[in-house]
């Protein structure tokens with residue numbers, strides 16, 4: 001084996017080990033085990049691993065997302081009923097299978113179903129996390145508490161558009177409940193910190209969203225892909241996403257295929273008198289390059305400078321920063337332009353640490 005190939009093995013092993021650490025933090029024991037199993041088999045004398053690393057793919061393929069591509073492809077083989085041998089050791093049966101049995105089934109699936117598995121790897125993993133709405137809701141309540149106005153909503157990087165449906169979900173935030181008790185999706189994050197804002201009714205006057213690559217989930221193959229990237233042992237996350245997609249389909253909210261930089265100026269130039277215009281995004285802003293982030297921040301701030309009490313502008317964001325744990329929930333609200341550090345939340349919305357000021 002050449003030095004370059006050995007280097008490749010080291011790189012791929014590290015990708016799976018790093019992904020295993022993230023999966024452990026995000027409470028997916030099965031994905032942690034799967035990634036560690038791959039890392040353990042990424043060695044010179046393993047036929048399946050050698051085949052994986054010899055796939056003719058561009059350098060951009062060999063990044064952290066590789067582990068998610070592989071896990072997504074395997075999960076899709078199970079979900080589509082293509083591979084019974086893999087399904088027999090996959091959740092919910094995984095606890096009865098030894099590591100050896102699991103790896104045997106994975107090797108079999110990757111080789112016997114290469115015609116499905118290999119092309120599946122070409123798609124970049126793209127998810128849409130329902131529980132991020134639980135981080136947004138207290139932000140929306142806070143904005144309403146401050147402005148008393150209905151909303152015009154603009155979501156950036158919306159993926160399939162699930163979080164446009166935030167007001168169709170029910171929420172238990174601490175000791176309060178918001179929304180319908182009968183909602184098909186009820187979010188109950190662990191509530192930490194200060195009490196949530198008062199549970200007032202919220203009205204949406206208009207809503208829109210953009211994404212570079214909106215997932216066309218009404219196409220069964222695209223829906224399958226989105227669900228395949230949900231980690232196989234996170235059954236509740238899977239069910240929630242499935243129900244949320246049904247709600248989204250029933251509501252018919254669209255996601256415009258557009259780069260944030262091209263879409264935002266028109267949204268910011270709308271006349272929103274009598275409403276609070278809320279620009280919001282969850283785990284999307286940092287996907288832009290640094291120049292675009294600066295330019296789009298300036299655009300929002302310039303629009304904010306023109307906001308009035310009867311046409312306020314809010315910028316609500318749930319994004320990674322350089323702190324742990326989780327991501328920061330931040331709001332800038334104009335006309336006064338004050339920045340509020342509302343709290344932090346887990347990336348998958350399992351907990352919210354609310355400071356609310």
Ligand SMILES: C[S@@+](CC[C@H](N)C(=O)[O-])C[C@H]1O[C@@H](n2cnc3c(N)ncnc32)[C@H](O)[C@@H]1O
Pocket residue numbers: 126127128129130132156157158159160210211212213214258259260261281282283284287288
């Ligand atoms: C990690 S996903 C988050 C999706 C969704 N906001 C959520 O929280 O589930 C990031 C999303 O941002 C989109 N995205 C990245 N850069 C973008 C850009 N410049 N303009 C529009 N969308 C972008 C991606 O296509 C992807 O759907």
